[in-house]
Amino acid sequence: MKSVFLIINPNAGMRQARRFLPEMISLFNRAEWLCSVYVTEKRGDATDFARLHGGETDLVVACGGDGTLNEVITGLLQGSHKTPLGYIPCGSTNDFANGLDLPLEPLPACDSIIFGQPRLLDIGLFGSDRYFSYTASFGAFTSVAWSTPQNVKNVIGHAAYILEGIRSLADIHPIHMKINADGRKYEDDYIFGAVCNSTSLGGVLKLDDTEVHMSDGLFEALLIPFPQDLLALNRIITALRTRHYDDPSLLFLRASVFTFSGTSDVKWTLDGEEAEGTSTVEVRNVHNAVTLLCR
Numbered sequence: 141m142k143s144v145f146l147i148i149n150p151n152a153g154m155r156q157a158r159r160f161l162p163e164m165i166s167l168f169n170r171a172e173w174l175c176s177v178y179v180t181e182k183r184g185d186a187t188d189f190a191r192l193h194g195g196e197t198d199l200v201v202a203c204g205g206d207g208t209l210n211e212v213i214t215g216l217l218q219g220s221h222k223t224p225l226g227y228i229p230c231g232s233t234n235d236f237a238n239g240l241d242l243p244l245e246p247l248p249a250c251d252s253i254i255f256g257q258p259r260l261l262d263i264g265l266f267g268s269d270r271y272f273s274y275t276a277s278f279g280a281f282t283s284v285a286w287s288t289p290q291n292v293k294n295v296i297g298h299a300a301y302i303l304e305g306i307r308s309l310a311d312i313h314p315i316h317m318k319i320n321a322d323g324r325k326y327e328d329d330y331i332f333g334a335v336c337n338s339t340s341l342g343g344v345l346k347l348d349d350t351e352v353h354m355s356d357g358l359f360e361a362l363l364i365p366f367p368q369d370l371l372a373l374n375r376i377i378t379a380l381r382t383r384h385y386d387d388p389s390l391l392f393l394r395a396s397v398f399t400f401s402g403t404s405d406v407k408w409t410l411d412g413e414e415a416e417g418t419s420t421v422e423v424r425n426v427h428n429a430v431t432l433l434c435r
């Protein structure tokens with residue numbers, strides 16, 4: 141039998157992983173996979189386990205939300221393990237699974253892994269050792285809503301939503317940044333930025349499937365410059381809402397390596413989880429870093 145490590149976050153989403161665990165194991169067993177189960181207890185456990193043991197099996201399966209998947213991918217890459225990855229989405233938003241059209245229910249997701257084909261995916265390297273599978277973003281909003289974005293994976297839609305609530309430009313503190321995108325240089329005051337590798341950044345705003353390829357070695361980045369007046373702000377909101385990312389009020393870039401230089405107090409989120417920024421942050425596309433088994 142082939143061996144699979146199931147890394148399970150029992151508290152993700154509606155706790156489906158607990159309810160479906162025996163049936164999930166049974167599906168793998170029937171397909172001649174022997175399961176070892178690792179149950180996480182806290183943040184960081186999935187990364188540690190994948191880093192230390194990800195090379196000792198034929199397949200590693202992450203079972204949880206986007207945060208758990210992010211942790212498993214981080215562990216595999218930190219440990220330089222080439223072991224194929226499977227994903228059983230059990231989170232509350234499951235943006236990654238939506239973006240790849242993976243089944244959203246645990247048992248069909250198992251089938252998709254068992255009968256799936258290897259699919260190479262680009263992964264984002266943030267700084268020297270943090271990874272993200274679909275988005276790294278920052279926002280300069282003073283709003284409380286932005287400072288607790290753990291369950292908000294729709295970063296661009298969320299930015300538009302917050303901007304709509306802004307009545308005065310005094311509510312926004314622009315972040316002065318220099319951006320280098322594969323050698324192209326930009327410098328401005330920005331209020332939001334997101335580097336993405338996904339077609340699904342939530343239900344409201346989506347990048348076209350034709351524009352985003354998850355294994356093309358490139359990321360898409362959307363930057364919102366600081367609006368000089370409320371008219372400019374409205375133009376930005378309209379461009380976001382209508383998905384006209386090439387509108388002159390926005391900056392839309394595509395590159396494999398981005399460098400963001402600014403102040404170190406910029407708060408970033410990676411796949412919805414907080415990450416500390418430094419005065420210069422490099423965001424790099426690690427081409428074909430992960431082999432995902434899926435149908």
Ligand SMILES: Nc1ncnc2c1ncn2[C@@H]1O[C@H](COP(=O)(O)OP(=O)(O)OP(=O)(O)O)[C@@H](O)[C@H]1O
Pocket residue numbers: 149150151152153154180181182183184185204205206207208209211230231232233234235290291412413
């Ligand atoms: N046993 C546990 N109890 C509580 N939190 C855990 C546990 N194991 C891991 N975590 C942490 O919980 C955080 C959230 O988990 P995860 O993202 O998988 O679920 P979610 O937030 O419900 O789903 P989604 O991210 O799709 O909305 C992650 O940062 C993860 O590291």
